[in-house]
Amino acid sequence: MKSNKSSDRLTQYRIMPQSGTALTLQTGQILRVIDVEGEQVSDLACFAIGNIDEYFSSGRTIDYNEKIYLSTGDILYSNQSNPMLTVLDDKVGKHDLLFAPCSQEMFALSYGITEAHPNCLDNLANHLGQYGIKTPQITNVFNIFMNATLSAHGNITIAPPLSKAGDYIDLRAHMDLIVGITACSAKKCNNYHCTSIDVEIFEAV
Numbered sequence: 001m002k003s004n005k006s007s008d009r010l011t012q013y014r015i016m017p018q019s020g021t022a023l024t025l026q027t028g029q030i031l032r033v034i035d036v037e038g039e040q041v042s043d044l045a046c047f048a049i050g051n052i053d054e055y056f057s058s059g060r061t062i063d064y065n066e067k068i069y070l071s072t073g074d075i076l077y078s079n080q081s082n083p084m085l086t087v088l089d090d091k092v093g094k095h096d097l098l099f100a101p102c103s104q105e106m107f108a109l110s111y112g113i114t115e116a117h118p119n120c121l122d123n124l125a126n127h128l129g130q131y132g133i134k135t136p137q138i139t140n141v142f143n144i145f146m147n148a149t150l151s152a153h154g155n156i157t158i159a160p161p162l163s164k165a166g167d168y169i170d171l172r173a174h175m176d177l178i179v180g181i182t183a184c185s186a187k188k189c190n191n192y193h194c195t196s197i198d199v200e201i202f203e204a205v
Helices: 058-065 104-111 120-131
Strands: 009-015 020-025 030-035 042-048 051-055 075-077 083-090 142-144 147-150 156-159 168-173 177-182 197-202
Touching: 009 020, 020 120, 020 197, 030 042, 042 083, 042 120, 058 075, 120 177, 177 197
Parallel strands: none
Antiparallel strands: 009 197, 020 177, 030 168, 030 197, 042 051, 042 142, 042 177, 075 083, 083 168, 147 156
């Protein structure tokens, strides 16, 4: 990635623990997602500007990359089989494409938590709503830094993320995008300590 100096940075801000935000990316711009303290997952959902019926598809991304763990050089595809983002640089190398964003229902079904709990689905929906995107449209996410491992029998184990403080992933946009992004609220995914995520946007290269 050539555009990584502070002078090339267009925007930077912090996503506080168990919260989220939404932003837009222009074609060619680079989104950097930074794990501030280490071992923190960040859910990313994205939609095409001008056609929110085109959105990130984890299934097609797995299909076309022929892998479930993405890293440098791999492409995130839409439900219409178009490239949306390419991984330009990746300091961790282990992320998840299998899990849906955590939700109030997930906390109830998986953990027996019935009282209101911060969750990635609501955090994404609350911020993506300004672009006309509704909760039922948010089905696929790229779980950045999430460390999910498959056994030979297909069982999934969630382990602490491999990311350390300051580790990041850079993603270059192939089209104009609406991006929702969170600092994940599920403690199990974040080694039982939810922390912040930093986001930076760099000039197109």
